[in-house]
Amino acid sequence: MHLPADDILRDTGYVAGSAQPSVLVIACGALAREILALIAVNGWSHVRLTCLPAILHNHPNKITQAVEDAVQTHARDGLEIFVAYADCGTGGDLAKACARMGVKMIAGPHCYAFFDGLTAFAARDEVTSFYLTDFLARQFDAFVWQPLGLDRHPQLLDMYFGNYEKLVYLAQSEDAALTAQAQAAAARLGLAFERRFTGYGDLSRALEAAI
Amino acid sequence: MSDDDDLILSDLNDDELVDQMKDDLYDGMKEEIEEAVRILLERNWTPYDILTKSLVAGMQIVGDDFRDGILFVPEVLLAANAMKGGMAILKPLLVETGAPKMGKMVIGTVKGDIHDIGKNLVAMMMEGAGFEIVDLGINNPAEDYIGALQSEDAQILGMSALLTTTMPYMKVVIDQLTEMGKRDDYIVLVGGAPLNAEFGKAIGADAYCDDAAIAVQTAKELMARKHNVAG
Numbered sequence: 230m231h232l233p234a235d236d237i238l239r240d241t242g243y244v245a246g247s248a249q250p251s252v253l254v255i256a257c258g259a260l261a262r263e264i265l266a267l268i269a270v271n272g273w274s275h276v277r278l279t280c281l282p283a284i285l286h287n288h289p290n291k292i293t294q295a296v297e298d299a300v301q302t303h304a305r306d307g308l309e310i311f312v313a314y315a316d317c318g319t320g321g322d323l324a325k326a327c328a329r330m331g332v333k334m335i336a337g338p339h340c341y342a343f344f345d346g347l348t349a350f351a352a353r354d355e356v357t358s359f360y361l362t363d364f365l366a367r368q369f370d371a372f373v374w375q376p377l378g379l380d381r382h383p384q385l386l387d388m389y390f391g392n393y394e395k396l397v398y399l400a401q402s403e404d405a406a407l408t409a410q411a412q413a414a415a416a417r418l419g420l421a422f423e424r425r426f427t428g429y430g431d432l433s434r435a436l437e438a439a440i
Numbered sequence: 441m442s443d444d445d446d447l448i449l450s451d452l453n454d455d456e457l458v459d460q461m462k463d464d465l466y467d468g469m470k471e472e473i474e475e476a477v478r479i480l481l482e483r484n485w486t487p488y489d490i491l492t493k494s495l496v497a498g499m500q501i502v503g504d505d506f507r508d509g510i511l512f513v514p515e516v517l518l519a520a521n522a523m524k525g526g527m528a529i530l531k532p533l534l535v536e537t538g539a540p541k542m543g544k545m546v547i548g549t550v551k552g553d554i555h556d557i558g559k560n561l562v563a564m565m566m567e568g569a570g571f572e573i574v575d576l577g578i579n580n581p582a583e584d585y586i587g588a589l590q591s592e593d594a595q596i597l598g599m600s601a602l603l604t605t606t607m608p609y610m611k612v613v614i615d616q617l618t619e620m621g622k623r624d625d626y627i628v629l630v631g632g633a634p635l636n637a638e639f640g641k642a643i644g645a646d647a648y649c650d651d652a653a654i655a656v657q658t659a660k661e662l663m664a665r666k667h668n669v670a671g
C-alpha cells in the first residue's frame with residue numbers, strides 16, 4: 230500500500246484502504262503508517278482507514294469534536310467503525326463520546342502507553358522521560374520543535390525540558406536512520422537517549438480485537 | 441535593547457507607556473518591560489499600581505488570546521517570562537509599600553506529572569493579585585502538599601495536572617485531607633487542560649478553574665466567603 234507523506238498526516242488527514250470496506254478505522258494521523266502496515270500484514274482487505282490531522286494533539290480540546298464529526302459523517306455508510314485514538318488528553322471526553330455513539334476506541338491514556346503496552350508503561354513510572362514514536366522521530370521538527378517555538382526562541386528550551394532527564398525512543402520498526410534521527414533529537418533537547426523496541430504493542434491487539 | 445528603544449519608552453506619557461507595556465508583554469519583550477517598570481517607579485507610581493494596571497492587565501490579554509486559540513504555548517511562555525522580569529523588580533517594593541495581602545496559596549503539579557507552564561502562570565497571576573505563593577514545583581506527593589499547607593499556614597491549596605493518568609491523584613490528596621479532618625480548613629482549587637468542572641466537583645475540590653484569571657477571581661470570592669462565614 231502506498232504510504233502517505235508525513236506533513237499530510239500531520240495537517241490534513243488521509244484516507245486509504247479497501248474500496249468495498251465493511252470496517253472503517255478512524256485514526257490519528259500519527260498512527261497511519263502503523264495501521265496501514267497492520268492492514269497489509271494481516272490481509273485485512275475489508276478495512277478502510279481515514280485519518281484526522283495528527284496536529285490536533287496540540288489542541289486536545291478539539292479532538293473529541295473532530296472524531297465525533299468523522300464518525301457522524303461515515304455513520305451513513307453503514308460500516309462498522311473503530312476509533313484508533315486513546316484518551317489523548319481529552320480528560321475522558323472522547324471515551325464518553327465514543328460510548329454515546331456506540332463505537333469502540335483504544336484503551337489507555339496515549340500512544341506512548343499503548344505502544345509500550347498499558348501494563349508495562351504504567352509499571353515503569355518514568356516521570357522524567359520524554360517519549361518519541363516512529364512518527365514523532367520522523368516529525369520531530371514539525372511536531373515538537375516548531376510548535377513549541379524552539380526554532381524561533383531557543384532560550385525557551387530549559388523552561389520546557391529543564392525537568393527532563395531522558396528521551397526514550399519507543400520504536401515501532403527496526404530502522405537505523407530513524408534511530409539516528411531520534412538520537413539527534415535527544416541531543417538537541419540536551420537529554421540522555423534510550424531506544425526501546427515496542428513494535429505495535431497494544432495497537433495491534435486492539436485492532437485485531439475490533440476487526 | 442538599544443538606547444534608542446529606551447529613549448522612546450521614557451518619551452511616552454503614562455497612558456501611552458502602559459499601553460506600550462501591554463504590547464511589549466504580548467510580544468514577550470522582557471528588557472522593555474523591565475525598563476518601563478523602572479520608568480513608572482521614577483514617576484512615583486506605586487509598585488502595586490504598576491503591577492495591576494500594566495503587568496496583570498497585559499497578561500490578562502495574553503491569557504484571553506491563549507484561551508481563544510490566537511496565541512499558543514511559546515508566546516504565553518515568553519510573555520510570562522517578560523512579566524517575571526517586571527515582577528522581580530516590584531516584589532521587594534510591594535512588601536515595603538504594604539500592598540494588600542489576600543491570603544496564602546500552596547501550589548504544585550501532582551505526582552507523576554512534570555508539566556508546569558500553566559501552574560507557573562497561575563502562581564504568577566495569583567501573586568500579582570496580592571496572594572502569597574508557596575510553589576512546590578512539579579511531581580508532588582500528597583504529603584508535600586499537606587505538609588506545606590500546615591507549615592506555611594496557608595488557606596488555599598492549588599493542584600495542577602495535564603495528564604489523564606495524573607489527574608486522579610488530586611482526589612488522593614483531598615481524601616487524605618478529609619481523613620485528617622482538615623478538608624474544610626482549606627480552599628482547594630484545581631486546574632489543567634484535561635480537567636473540567638464536573639471532574640473538580642467529583643473529586644471534592646472547591647472549584648475547577650479554566651485559566652489563571654478565573655483562578656484569581658475564584659480565590660478572591662472563596663476567600664471573601666470564608667471570612668464571612670468565620671466572622
Ligand code: B12
Pocket residue numbers: 285286287288289316317318319338339341355356357358359360361388389390503513516547552553554555556557558559561562597598599600601602603604605629630631632633634648649650651652653655
Ligand atoms: C507544552 C506541553 C508539554 C511540554 C511541557 C513543558 C513544561 N515545562 O510544562 C513538554 C513538551 C515537555 C511535554 C511533555 C509531555 N507531554 Co505534554 N503537553 C504540552 C501541551 C502542548 C501544552 C500544555 C501547556 O503548557 N499549556 C499552556 C498552559 C498555559 O496551559 P495549561 O497548562 O492548560 O494551564 C492553564 C489552565 O489549565 C489553568 N491551570 C493549570 N494548572 C492549574 C492549577 C490551578 C490550581 C488552577 C486554579 C488552574 C490551573 O490555568 C493555566 C493558565 O491559564 C499539552 C496540550 C495542550 N494544549 O494542553 C500537551 C499534553 C498535556 N502533553 C501530553 C503528553 C502525552 C506529554 C508527554 C507524555 C509526551 C511525551 N512525548 O513524552 C510528556 C509528559 C511527561 C510528564 N511526565 O509529565 C498530552 C497528555 C495526554 C493525556 N492522555 O494525558 C497532551 C494533552 C498533548 C496530547 N494531546 O497528546 N508536554
